[in-house]
Each structure stands twice: as C-alpha cells, then as structure tokens.
Amino acid sequence: MKPRLSNIKIKQVTWREAENHLRIVRTKVFIEEQLVAPDFEWDALDESATHLLAMFENQAIACLRIINYQKIGRMAVFKHWRGMGLGMTLLLEAINICKSHGSKTIYLTAQTHAIGFYKQVGFKVVSAEYCEVHIPHVDMQLTLVV
Numbered sequence: 001m002k003p004r005l006s007n008i009k010i011k012q013v014t015w016r017e018a019e020n021h022l023r024i025v026r027t028k029v030f031i032e033e034q035l036v037a038p039d040f041e042w043d044a045l046d047e048s049a050t051h052l053l054a055m056f057e058n059q060a061i062a063c064l065r066i067i068n069y070q071k072i073g074r075m076a077v078f079k080h081w082r083g084m085g086l087g088m089t090l091l092l093e094a095i096n097i098c099k100s101h102g103s104k105t106i107y108l109t110a111q112t113h114a115i116g117f118y119k120q121v122g123f124k125v126v127s128a129e130y131c132e133v134h135i136p137h138v139d140m141q142l143t144l145v146v
Contacts, residue, residue, distance in 0.1 A: 021060035029076035
C-alpha cells in the first residue's frame, strides 16, 4: 500500500543544497528507465534553476526544475509513486512559483504520452511533434491569467 500524499514533503531547493537527491531521482527515471544519455540529462542549467524536491521520510521520490520562472522541465516521479497525484502537485506548485515571480507565460517540452496530463491545467501544444533523446516530444505553453 502506498503512503498518502499528505505524508510527502515538497520543498523548493537549489542544486547546491539538494544535488544528490535530485540526481538520484533523475538518474532512476530518465537515465535508467527512459535510457536518456547522461550527457544530455546533466547540463549547466541545473546550477541556476529552481528545483522542487518531493521527499517521503528521508528519501527523494520526485522532482522538477524551473528555469528563469518561465520554463518547467525535468519532472521525474519514481514509478512506485506514480498515479497518486504527486506529479500534478509538483506541477501546480511550480506554476504558483512562476506566477509569484511575475511570469505571464510558462513553457515546457512534454513527452507526447503526457500531453493530456499538462492539458488538465491549461497547457496548449504549440509545436509539431519532434524527437528528443529518442522520445517523441511537443512544446507546450501556458498563458497565465493575471
């Protein structure tokens, strides 16, 4: 049985303070599960990005990053924790952070299987499908109402 979402702590962190936890989640989901090359996964944007980290007890279980309060990316949730609303909780928190920093538009690149997930909160597809690291993606955009 999965623990309740209320037992999960989500906190805003920097790369410097949470690099080990962020690497654990992204390595498991992107590099091991989705076979993304490490050279693609780790980039210079992590250092300046804002990150959200979900923890259960002392274990990292999910994360995402926000670049310049305008782009959401690298959302990763451990397989065991999927389907309980954790990804949506992270996404809504990221949107609120972007709003609080005055962003009018938020962008992301979505794997095509996740388009419906992002549409639930108002993201719209703004590009044709393309392949990135052997995975079909589209660009999506959310215009924030002020």
